[in-house]
Amino acid sequence: MTTELTVDEAAQVRLWHRVSQFLFREARLLDEWRLREWYDEMLTHDIRYSVPATDVRGETADALGLIDDDAARLRQRIEQLLNGEVWCENPRSRTNRMISNVEILTDRGTHLDVAANVIVYRFGHGRSDAYVGKCRFELVVEGESFRVRRRVVVLDHETLYEHAKLSIIL
Amino acid sequence: MTIEPQRPVGDPIVVDDFERLSFRVDRRAYTDDDLAARETTMIFDRCWLYVGHESEVPGPGSYVARDVGGRPVVMARGSDGVIRVFANSCTHRGALICSQPAGRARSFRCPYHDWTFSIQGDLVGVPIPDGYGPGFRKADFGLARHRSDSYRGFVFVTFDPEQPRTLTEYLAGATEYLDLIDDQSEVGMEVIQGAQLHGARANWKLMMENSVDIYHFRALHKRYVGYMESLGSVPPRRRGGFGRALGLGHGANELPPAAARPLAYWTPMFGAEVRPRIEATAARFVDRFGAERAERITGTNRAVLIFPNLMIIDAIAITIRKIDPVGAGQMAITSVALAPKDEDPDIRELRKSHYLTFLGPAGFATPDDIEIVESCQRGYLNRTVRYSDLSRGMNKEVPETTDELPAREFWRQWDRLMHGDDGHLEVAHRGEMQGAEAR
Ligand code: FES
Numbered sequence: 001m002t003t004e005l006t007v008d009e010a011a012q013v014r015l016w017h018r019v020s021q022f023l024f025r026e027a028r029l030l031d032e033w034r035l036r037e038w039y040d041e042m043l044t045h046d047i048r049y050s051v052p053a054t055d056v057r058g059e060t061a062d063a064l065g066l067i068d069d070d071a072a073r074l075r076q077r078i079e080q081l082l083n084g085e086v087w088c089e090n091p092r093s094r095t096n097r098m099i100s101n102v103e104i105l106t107d108r109g110t111h112l113d114v115a116a117n118v119i120v121y122r123f124g125h126g127r128s129d130a131y132v133g134k135c136r137f138e139l140v141v142e143g144e145s146f147r148v149r150r151r152v153v154v155l156d157h158e159t160l161y162e163h164a165k166l167s168i169i170l
Numbered sequence: 171m172t173i174e175p176q177r178p179v180g181d182p183i184v185v186d187d188f189e190r191l192s193f194r195v196d197r198r199a200y201t202d203d204d205l206a207a208r209e210t211t212m213i214f215d216r217c218w219l220y221v222g223h224e225s226e227v228p229g230p231g232s233y234v235a236r237d238v239g240g241r242p243v244v245m246a247r248g249s250d251g252v253i254r255v256f257a258n259s260c261t262h263r264g265a266l267i268c269s270q271p272a273g274r275a276r277s278f279r280c281p282y283h284d285w286t287f288s289i290q291g292d293l294v295g296v297p298i299p300d301g302y303g304p305g306f307r308k309a310d311f312g313l314a315r316h317r318s319d320s321y322r323g324f325v326f327v328t329f330d331p332e333q334p335r336t337l338t339e340y341l342a343g344a345t346e347y348l349d350l351i352d353d354q355s356e357v358g359m360e361v362i363q364g365a366q367l368h369g370a371r372a373n374w375k376l377m378m379e380n381s382v383d384i385y386h387f388r389a390l391h392k393r394y395v396g397y398m399e400s401l402g403s404v405p406p407r408r409r410g411g412f413g414r415a416l417g418l419g420h421g422a423n424e425l426p427p428a429a430a431r432p433l434a435y436w437t438p439m440f441g442a443e444v445r446p447r448i449e450a451t452a453a454r455f456v457d458r459f460g461a462e463r464a465e466r467i468t469g470t471n472r473a474v475l476i477f478p479n480l481m482i483i484d485a486i487a488i489t490i491r492k493i494d495p496v497g498a499g500q501m502a503i504t505s506v507a508l509a510p511k512d513e514d515p516d517i518r519e520l521r522k523s524h525y526l527t528f529l530g531p532a533g534f535a536t537p538d539d540i541e542i543v544e545s546c547q548r549g550y551l552n553r554t555v556r557y558s559d560l561s562r563g564m565n566k567e568v569p570e571t572t573d574e575l576p577a578r579e580f581w582r583q584w585d586r587l588m589h590g591d592d593g594h595l596e597v598a599h600r601g602e603m604q605g606a607e608a609r
Pocket residue numbers: 260261262263264265280281282283284285
């Protein structure tokens with residue numbers, strides 16, 4: 001027995017599929033260290049990328065976080081990573097991002113708010129770490145694709161004692 | 171080829187040799203589990219240790235729970251406004267009476283059998299009390315209160331009932347630096363919410379040394395320096411700076427700002443818009459303190475090491491960094507930002523932004539510090555190389571910031587305490603403070 005999708009549902013499935021594909025591509029570019037491509041092709045000029053502190057987890061607007069990059073600082077982060085200037089990422093870590101629970105929270109036509117869960121495994125310098133978090137994306141619709149305007153990764157860890165540092169882009 | 175001499179008689183860890191202007195630390199100090207255990211009893215059980223800042227418990231009933239010197243404690247402000255530090259352990263059978271890292275409460279109720287303690291630590295409630303005989307008095311079962319005190323908003327505790335020094339005596343020359351920090355606001359300083367809780371797979375002392383080491387700055391932090399220059403950071407208006415030993419293991423570096431300071435030292439990297447506000451603040455400091463002290467408060471960077479495990483770095487932002495050993499080969503780092511309570515919101519944003527550029531587990535500098543101390547720890551696995559050298563500046567009247575005087579001061583106190591000497595040599599040692607080390 002098959003159930004026909006209504007026109008609306010079919011459109012939602014297509015949108016969800018496009019969003020998911022977009023996020024998977026983002027994850028792949030990051031895992032493949034194609035960071036300039038990611039920056040140039042997938043982000044807006046006013047991108048903001050942040051990782052709140054693990055204690056207040058972004059609940060307090062005025063709180064200090066771990067990362068709060070505007071476009072310029074993110075670009076700089078990328079250049080440093082690619083140029084081998086980051087001691088702990090030279091040689092580069094191997095990473096593997098698992099994106100799941102992709103959910104379109106709101107569809108405002110030109111903008112989408114999207115939630116997803118992420119686990120980033122990182123291996124390098126004799127260490128293996130897993131970063132587990134919840135992502136919130138603000139996507140700007142651009143034709144058939146999107147650009148990320150706001151990218152927040154709220155880590156679920158209580159502390160990063162084990163990880164020591166966060167030298168990759170989550 | 172030279173061959174290391176045999177270990178000297180007594181096999182000291184710290185080899186402090188004024189004759190040869192040589193200062194060496196045996197790398198067992200960073201790797202040996204027995205020494206790490208001995209540090210707990212000889213150093214952390216005895217010194218005054220930093221707990222937190224008064225602003226973290228702003229009103230009656232507010233508390234924070236954290237580990238200090240490996241012990242869970244609660245710092246709470248009572249309904250009388252007094253800040254107390256308690257053992258976070260129920261006097262009945264031991265459970266943590268407070269498992270929230272921070273909050274506000276009227277009382278603490280132990281989840282195990284519901285004993286209830288007031289925010290002042292008194293035992294106020296015991297369910298089914300007829301199970302105890304007439305000799306049972308609630309007054310005997312209040313939370314264990316630690317001896318605590320604060321200096322200019324910084325709260326410390328000591329677990330040693332015989333600690334001979336008051337907090338102020340213990341802080342020795344470091345009080346001067348805490349004054350320079352707390353003087354930055356007329357209404358008080360506050361910890362900004364959001365702690366950076368991270369660590370390193372290395373001995374805790376490596377991060378203490380690193381935090382007062384300016385020698386590594388240009389080498390290890392090229393990427394940070396490069397970024398700051400790209401933002402329009404200009405070289406300091408004046409040259410110089412110096413390192414100091416402050417007594418009892420404390421040390422400091424003081425130097426002209428390499429970039430800007432959100433309090434009252436404007437350079438173009440902060441943007442033209444905030445310039446009038448920052449310069450007005452600078453002028454107010456001159457009125458309040460006179461030109462010379464105002465320049466020291468607003469126009470000078472400093473890094474202060476307070477023995478054993480507190481670092482306060484006051485540069486493009488102020489960070490309070492508490493560094494806790496977790497055995498010999500691992501540490502836990504808690505970093506928070508300190509700022510004037512009455513800070514202009516735009517300037518607060520600048521401060522936070524520049525804090526993150528440099529500091530924390532994802533900044534453009536701290537991860538390299540973490541990586542390098544972990545790298546040292548790995549290097550120590552090759553025990554053929556026995557000593558680390560910390561002798562820079564022993565040849566100078568006034569050691570520079572690129573010298574290693576503050577680290578030597580740390581190690582000398584470490585060595586005294588590990589030998590069971592709680593610093594009675596301090597008077598003799600005072601001669602070795604700034605300017606007289608190489609007498
Ligand atoms: S252990 Fe706390 S009430 Fe029993």
